[in-house]
Amino acid sequence: MIGVDTPLHRLRDRMSLAQIAVATATVGVAGGIAPWSLALAAVLCAWAFVRPLPPVTTKATERAWTLLVGVALVATLTRAVLTAELLDSGLDFLLLLVVQRLFNRQRAREHMQLLLLGSLLVVAGAVINAGLNYPLLFALYLVVAAMTLLLNHLVAEGERLGARTAVTLSREGMRARGFLWRAAGQVAAIAAIGAIVTFVAFPRWGVGAFFRGGLSRDSKSGFSSTVELGDFGRIKSDATVVMRIEPDVRGAWGDRTDWHLRGSSFDAYAGGRWFHERDVEATIAGGPFGYQTLRDLRGGATLKPSRSAVPEAVAVPGFAASKQTLLATVTLEDIGVDVLFVPSEPLAVRVSPRGVIESRARVRGGRSDEIRVDKAPGPIRYQFVSRIGTPTEAELDAIGDPAVPDAFAAYTAAIPGLSDDVTALAQRLTEGASTRRAKVEAIMAHLGGFTYSLDLRPSQRVLDGADPLEGFLFDTQAGHCEYFASAAVVLLRQIGVPARLVNGYYGAHYNGVGEYYAVRQADAHSWIEVHFGDLGWVTFDPTPPSGRTSGDDAPWWPGASEWIDAVRNTYLDWVIDYDLGKQLTLFENLGLRDRQADNGLLRWRWLLAVMVGLGAAVWIGARARKWRRGRARPEAAIWRTVIRRLARRGYSPRDDESPRRFGARIGAAEPPIAAPVSTFMRTYEACRFAPQITADDLAALRDAAAAVIAALGRARRR
């Protein structure tokens, strides 16, 4: 029965491949497998599938495969130990096993193993895939795998029962495949219900044994430590939502906010590239209520410990709006960066741990007041407190033109490689400006006359080797936000004003469906910060207002994308971030729990008490029913005792078997105990179906039962 090729076998083979494909997709979509190994595996699988399958695998081939798998295992272990890419190497090994099984898939056993490999891939997908596609893929996988299992089960039965059965079975199986699909769907539905119930109700505690961390990856692009000028242009039409912000106070921000969500910040520029020069990191300390507070200019905490739930900003002298803060919760998608985006001026952040893996996310200060984080792949949730109040013009003027402290030398350092024309321009623009604000305003006014454009054509000067900024300032006078911001910083630096470039997102769009603010990739923006002495860093945006919001019409179909994004947010919130707290909230909403019990310990005790109480109630109920039945039918208790003893010896009555017949069967099987068993059964039936039972009858039954038990004891000793 090996290597038989019938329509049923072919269908089973196709389904086997399909379930592997779906399982691989759950991992592949999340980027868990390197593209080259995915492609290689796909090519090999296709080859295994189209080549004619030999009826049996020869011994030599088998040995070769075993050797290959052995080598791969050693390589995988080595790779896991050396590069700590535990997941990657494991997945590659799984794919190799899949290929190996596909090449030798003659028997049902091998397909069972393929299914096992598929389920391992799906489990791996559950670990690394936080996308909304996972539940869909998982549902698809359930149906496909259930059908594959059903078909493979039929084929296996054919193999077990012999060729003659296998042939008819294959025919019947193909004929019944519509019904099999239905059955597979039903089974998948059962599994899905099980999944949902367990998911919702199974308590989350995250024991956390055997974790050693090390899951974090290098951030790849965008907001990394160096940024090439011109990187931002491309993403201005990308409507992908990168973060969602839920402010504590809703409704005060309108449909589109004007927050400058700062991500990375740079102090050094050379040859069209921004990078970090100053090696001082922002200092971050633990603060009240789990917030990690940034230090202010004087080295103190920016947050005041407060008894109220909302933390309070430390007031800055000469800055009236310095206590205006924004408190919000952010879900940041994994866009491959390790920066947290917070509106200026950031005061404190708090990362909400998600399970054991996420609790390892560690916030650290970056350079130039960046907030960087070490975390596992996947979305992250955090809260921030920002000072969004801005100093008035009068307050800025009052600062005058303070001397620059030594610590900020890097922000005033002249930019190398620029022609003197730039310096000359800066000086010409700021002639007569006495205060720092006046200088900044003059330069901003000059840039305000430029055109915003995403269409960048380098001028002759740039082609001849000059800095791209010179081309922007003197030739084209058109560019996008990065050029505006970079030019502003460069010009300010030339006249000794401490300034720096900030990359981040400008504003957020209100999503009425999900009631939060969504920030899209197209909202990426660059602006500058200028230091104003005691007032700290103040944000200026040299880009013309039309350029700031040029990404607003990125979505093709805004209504639909709002819905889709709201679903995605709900999924992250209630599936990926589902935890004990949410469970309890859910139970509260379902009326299963009292909202008042606030103490965590008490909650557990309460829950435990309910569970113990429920168990006890069930147990007592069962006991009581048994007891009541026992009192109503005393013979039943004796019967059960004897039946238990007989069952221990391997005899149980069939449903349709009367006690007498049961006794006769035992007697035939084991003559030594025939007589007492037969007497007992007869007496029991007499008692059981009598109009009423007398004490004498009961005594007789007890004697008969004792005789059976004694006979059983003798039989066992023998």
Added chain:
Amino acid sequence: MNSVLQAPRPEAHAAIAAVRRSVAEVIRGKDDVIDLALVALVSAGHLLIEDIPGVGKSTLARTLAQVVGGEFRRIQFTSDLLPADLVGVSVLRPSLDQSEFRPGPLFANFVLADEINRAPPRTQSALLEAMGERTVSVDGTSHALAVPFMVIATQNPTEHYGTYPLPESQRDRFTLRLEMGYAIAEVEAALFGGAAEAAPAPEPVCTLDAILAAQLGAQEVFVHPDLAAYAQRVVHATRNHPGVRLGVSTRGGIAWMRAAKARAWMDRRGQLGIDDLQDLAVPALAHRLIASAGTDDGVAVAAERVREIVATTAVPR
């Protein structure tokens, strides 16, 4: 040993035991068949014996009648037998100027209706009506039949030429249906050796009163509600079984219970047991249902269906 196990009417038990012994002397090696026949007798029912000719159907019926001491009549059913030939006719008596009823052979305690399926349906239904009503009416006058009254009908299953098989509704009148089967080898050999001729005609061993007492006793057997419910489940299952076209009627179920009670009584028990019902399920129920797969022997399939249903119905415990 047990009060509920003690059965009343010891003299009736003795009488039935004597009957069994005497019949067994004539019909040898067929104790189970004799027991079933006695169950039919004690439950005041009728008996249908189906088997090929020459296996002792008539002998059984005749012997039973002789041993019990009742009046015995044998009617050979033929295609020209008329209802009047069974129940009798009214004859006009000129001297008295009124009609006089001349009772037919049905007016006996034991009636052997031989090869019942050879008679036309009209005659059959006359017999079956008499069996059900225990009276016959001729010219508007009802005449009560003898007490006890028992019909033992035989039917030949293989010869269907020129026969009128009993419709199911009429088979329902018979309490039990059984097959004789060939005699076991030694017995048959003894018969061939002339044992049959040597045996003397059996003497009556009991009175009709004893039989009536037994019939009364059987009616008093206690039926536990759980057992009644069990019987109902089995009967109900015959109606829902996909392999059965027509299930057992309520009358069939009642007949089954009566037969089971008779069996329990004959076993000197005052109460019904599960085995009484299970053992009699096939003889009492199989001929009352119509199996849907009717290519081969209908009753054999029906018997198998009944066995199946009994095997899949949980007993009370």
Added chain:
Amino acid sequence: MARRKRSLLRRALTARGRSLEITRAGWLFILLTLAVGFAAINSGANLLHAIFGAQMALIVGSGILSESMVRRTVARRVAAGEIYAGQAAAVRVELTNLDPRVDVFSVSVEDDDRSATDDACAPVFAVRIGAGRTVEIPATVTLSQRGRHAMPAAVVATRFPFGLFVKRRELPRGAPLLVYPRLVPAPAPMADDPRTDLGDAPRRRARAGEFFALREYRDGDDLRRIHWPAVARLGRPVVREYEADGDRQMMLELRRGTTGDPSFEAEVEQCASVAVAALGRDALAVGLRYAGELLVTPGSGDEQRRRVLAALAVVGDPPKGATAVDA
């Protein structure tokens, strides 16, 4: 030892004629489920909880499904022809889905592997039985001993839906079958017996015997014997009967013996083979005597063959120590 353990486990999972066995794949699946469950509880990862739940539901659902499959299925094995000891005989396995609404999938009827007999029935498998339907599947049975025997103990088994668990339900044994003795190649001396030698045209001569009477057609009569004018006249099939010729009668003698005794069994088999061979020639009337007593009166035709074989199936004294036939 492993075998013993498995049987212990299976016995522990056996009750009321049902048994549950976990296959290798089943163990693997349970192991995987436990691993995922551990990982889920350990990490608190939400999706792992969902997978764990799906797997648990599959295990439980698998059990419930397979139970409902075997519970709703009744099966019986019906002999579809004559059965000779030691030879494969045709049986028909009827599988019925008792449920009037729901289909039954993937059930097999197999011999109970716990009973140790030489009797064996080929397993049959039904992919789907429609609601309330009966399917008939041909199979073969081999019963090793002549006599009255029930079919080998059978179970309805299912591995539905995934082959992770095997659920079995014992079936009632059913009515005993009559198993004819094994047929061996007929020994030469008997076939060449001058009394039974009928030359090379036995059939023609058989019909050429002396006309005796007309009688009703019986099952097994040669169709060529039907007397058509009489059929037309009487409206029922009748055949011509011929005077039995003493020379063309064969009486088989069997000495007294004990059932199960090898030499006696061999004689019975030979006797049966000769009878079948002789009755294959229509003209010969064959009878059977056992220990000097007449068991089967001489006769011919297919029915007679059946009678002789039936007598031979049960002939012989019961072995010593055996209990009476009917209790």
